Amino acid sequence: MMGFNVAENGGGSYRPLAILRWVMVVIFVSFGMQKFTLQSAQGIAQFISHSPFISWLSVFGLRGEAYVLGVAEFVIAALLVAGSFSPVLSALGSFMGMVTAITWSFFFTTPGVVTWSLSTDPMAWNLAGEFLFKDIVLLCVCAVLFLASLPQSVVRLRTGGA
Numbered sequence: 001m002m003g004f005n006v007a008e009n010g011g012g013s014y015r016p017l018a019i020l021r022w023v024m025v026v027i028f029v030s031f032g033m034q035k036f037t038l039q040s041a042q043g044i045a046q047f048i049s050h051s052p053f054i055s056w057l058s059v060f061g062l063r064g065e066a067y068v069l070g071v072a073e074f075v076i077a078a079l080l081v082a083g084s085f086s087p088v089l090s091a092l093g094s095f096m097g098m099v100t101a102i103t104w105s106f107f108f109t110t111p112g113v114v115t116w117s118l119s120t121d122p123m124a125w126n127l128a129g130e131f132l133f134k135d136i137v138l139l140c141v142c143a144v145l146f147l148a149s150l151p152q153s154v155v156r157l158r159t160g161g162a
Contacts, residue, residue, distance in 0.1 A: 014148050017144065017145060017148050018084070020141050020144060020145060021080055021083065021084065021090070021145060023141070024077075024080055024097060024138070024141055024142065024145070025077045025080050025081055027138065028073045028074070028076045028077035028080070028097065029073070029074065029077045031070075031073050032069075032070045032071070032072075032073030032074040032077065033070070034070070035066040035067065035069050035070025035073065036066070036067065036070050038063070040066060041062050041063050041065070041066035042062065044065075044066060044069070045062055045065070045066075046110060047103070047106045047109075047110050048065055050106070050109045050110045050111065051102075051105060051106060051109050051110075052105075052109060053102050053105060054102065057069070072096070072100070073100070075096070076093050076096045076097050076100070077093075078093075079092050079093025079096065080093040080094070080097070080145075083145075083149065087149045087150075087152035088149075090145060090146075090148075090149035091146055091149040091150050093145075094142045094143070094145040094146035094149060095142075095146050097138065097141075097142035097145075097146075098139055098142040098143055098146060100135075100138065100142075101135050101136075101138060101139035101142070103132060103135050104132065104135045104136065104139070106132050107132055113132065
């Protein structure tokens with residue numbers, strides 16, 4: 001039976017994952033800060049209004065929906081920082097980071113993000129589509145951090161530690 005081989009199998013150190021953690025902290029802080037600008041609030045409004053998952057945020061108004069997302073991104077960054085010391089908080093922050101990949105759904109819910117054609121360029125991305133494409137990488141990095149934190153989180157929760 002053919003399987004999917006992974007060269008990184010083994011019992012090595014998880015220390016290199018620290019680089020991924022701190023890059024994600026920087027990304028979530030910077031994205032969170034952007035949500036407090038009018039330009040960003042206006043830019044994400046079209047995506048939010050078409051999303052079946054987060055369109056409810058419109059009850060907070062244009063700036064309010066961006067603020068909610070910005071605060072969520074700051075919380076994720078804080079949990080990832082605290083996750084340097086606590087696998088449980090690392091798993092929680094990483095899981096929340098994975099949930100933010102819901103923005104990938106904007107490709108399918110926001111009109112005009114991707115234009116499908118039979119031309120030489122079958123997917124004509126506009127700037128919004130290209131911007132959203134990075135969410136795949138963010139999802140994968142958060143998934144790696146989550147899976148690395150999970151075993152220690154289970155041990156800590158079972159023994160009563162945090």
